[in-house]
Amino acid sequence: MSAMPPAQPASNPFISSPTYLMACQQLRQVARETELDEGVAERLMLPKRSQIVSIPVRMEDGRTEVFVGYRVQHSLTSGASKGGLRYAKNVDLGEVAALAMWMSWKCGIMNLPFGGAKGGIAVDPAELRGGEKERLTRRFTDEIQNIIGPRVDVMAPDMGTDEQTMAWIYDTYSMKVGYACPEIVTGKPVELGGCVGRKEATGRGVVYCITEALNELRINPETATAVVQGFGNVGSVTSEELVKIGAKVIAIGDRYGAIRNDRGINVAKLLAYQSTNERKTVVGFPEAEAIPDAELFTTPCTVLVPAAMERVITGENANKLKCRVLAEGANGPTDPAADAILARSDIFLIPDVLCNAGGVTVSYFEWVQDLAQFMWDEEEVNSQLKKQMLRAFTRVREEAKKRKVTNRTAALSIGVQKVAREKAKRGLYP
Numbered sequence: 001m002s003a004m005p006p007a008q009p010a011s012n013p014f015i016s017s018p019t020y021l022m023a024c025q026q027l028r029q030v031a032r033e034t035e036l037d038e039g040v041a042e043r044l045m046l047p048k049r050s051q052i053v054s055i056p057v058r059m060e061d062g063r064t065e066v067f068v069g070y071r072v073q074h075s076l077t078s079g080a081s082k083g084g085l086r087y088a089k090n091v092d093l094g095e096v097a098a099l100a101m102w103m104s105w106k107c108g109i110m111n112l113p114f115g116g117a118k119g120g121i122a123v124d125p126a127e128l129r130g131g132e133k134e135r136l137t138r139r140f141t142d143e144i145q146n147i148i149g150p151r152v153d154v155m156a157p158d159m160g161t162d163e164q165t166m167a168w169i170y171d172t173y174s175m176k177v178g179y180a181c182p183e184i185v186t187g188k189p190v191e192l193g194g195c196v197g198r199k200e201a202t203g204r205g206v207v208y209c210i211t212e213a214l215n216e217l218r219i220n221p222e223t224a225t226a227v228v229q230g231f232g233n234v235g236s237v238t239s240e241e242l243v244k245i246g247a248k249v250i251a252i253g254d255r256y257g258a259i260r261n262d263r264g265i266n267v268a269k270l271l272a273y274q275s276t277n278e279r280k281t282v283v284g285f286p287e288a289e290a291i292p293d294a295e296l297f298t299t300p301c302t303v304l305v306p307a308a309m310e311r312v313i314t315g316e317n318a319n320k321l322k323c324r325v326l327a328e329g330a331n332g333p334t335d336p337a338a339d340a341i342l343a344r345s346d347i348f349l350i351p352d353v354l355c356n357a358g359g360v361t362v363s364y365f366e367w368v369q370d371l372a373q374f375m376w377d378e379e380e381v382n383s384q385l386k387k388q389m390l391r392a393f394t395r396v397r398e399e400a401k402k403r404k405v406t407n408r409t410a411a412l413s414i415g416v417q418k419v420a421r422e423k424a425k426r427g428l429y430p
């Protein structure tokens, strides 16, 4: 598959991002296969609106540093737009646009009344000191205040952000409007109207999908081994949940390196080790050996879970994977060249827009609870999450079998078609 940009590339400000091109390429393929109206497909390549802001921040040493922040709302057709906020050194407009587009398909697959959005600030959060992260977050919230709102666009955590970041956004927004408005963000601390189980929801959803895939392949989870890239929110919870179903996590990596223990890594001990060392890394864990980063993806295992960044499985390494199930905890970890290789292999792919959809699903539960001012207990949250994930998984598998397409094509088709159907019903203005 060659890279296929959307029409009118000259006026497209997202086009320099390979991640955006990848999202467009996926959409083109699905549009062709589902005979989607050309005009609708072109519109869906371009987000509805995007805002770029400069964020001056007073640093701990007294200097003022100016950061660049983005919020991209891909679609508001199905309701408020929804999606995480990412703090990462190299994040740019095109990457955020791609992530926003994927959020639209994800919300479509999960049948949530949201469109897709994403935000980002180009900053390495590990380099922020003292109150810098709080000041950055509050100023960003101020700067995008005109395009967010509980019925307009609702943020949540993503890479480099967490519950505390959401608490600052909630507080900053509430001060502006003059009343407590917890429904402005999801993934907040439970004490501030957050939902029990939201922090764990993405990883739990990943493991519900893995369990279904193993079941279909007739593999007993207790005989399964797993390799996980990323040990942040998604990677660590996925690892813990894998252990709960009886699987053995044999290798884990983060940005500093990777570790391996074929007898199984003690995930609880690794979490304790990670929280106490200065760089908050898995590297140096005494009960595992260091391995080169690239070896993570070539380690023989039952389940491979990329849970860090985009485009790490490519045309270069896809044919070296030695897993039976590839469960995409991260957004966009597999590029189209790798997809073409995987489609010819016997690897069972659980595509990102399905696999990591547990997070936005419980974010939806949180938003509903905040609007209704009636909170659910954890049992209710987890049983609803499981029900929704299994329903979506089954639907994707049925579509894949019926149309003899890959799980990625099936999942994307379901998401894209839902948005397109709603667009068609609402009609074109004027």
Ligand SMILES: NC(=O)C1=CN([C@@H]2O[C@H](COP(=O)(O)OP(=O)(O)OC[C@H]3O[C@@H](n4cnc5c(N)ncnc54)[C@H](OP(=O)(O)O)[C@@H]3O)[C@@H](O)[C@H]2O)C=CC1
Pocket (backbone or CB within 6 Å): 157, 158, 159, 160, 161, 202, 229, 230, 231, 232, 233, 234, 235, 253, 254, 255, 256, 280, 281, 307, 308, 309, 310, 329, 330, 331, 356, 357, 359, 360
């Ligand atoms: N949080 C959520 O609810 C959801 C997240 N996702 C997706 O999951 C992925 C991970 O997000 P999340 O867990 O929230 O983010 P976190 O910031 O909590 O964790 C990110 C992890 O990725 C690691 N990482 C960063 N850079 C590299 C690198 N160059 N090589 C290897 N590992 C690296 C980080 O390592 P280190 O700590 O050393 O920096 C960290 O372990 C992202 O793609 C995100 O979009 C998808 C759905 C929902």
Ligand SMILES: O=C(O)CCC(=O)C(=O)O
Pocket (backbone or CB within 6 Å): 082, 083, 084, 085, 103, 106, 154, 155, 156, 157, 158, 186, 187, 331, 356, 357, 359, 360, 361, 363
């Ligand atoms: O919980 C949310 O609203 C969005 C989570 C997210 O950013 C994602 O699914 O990629």
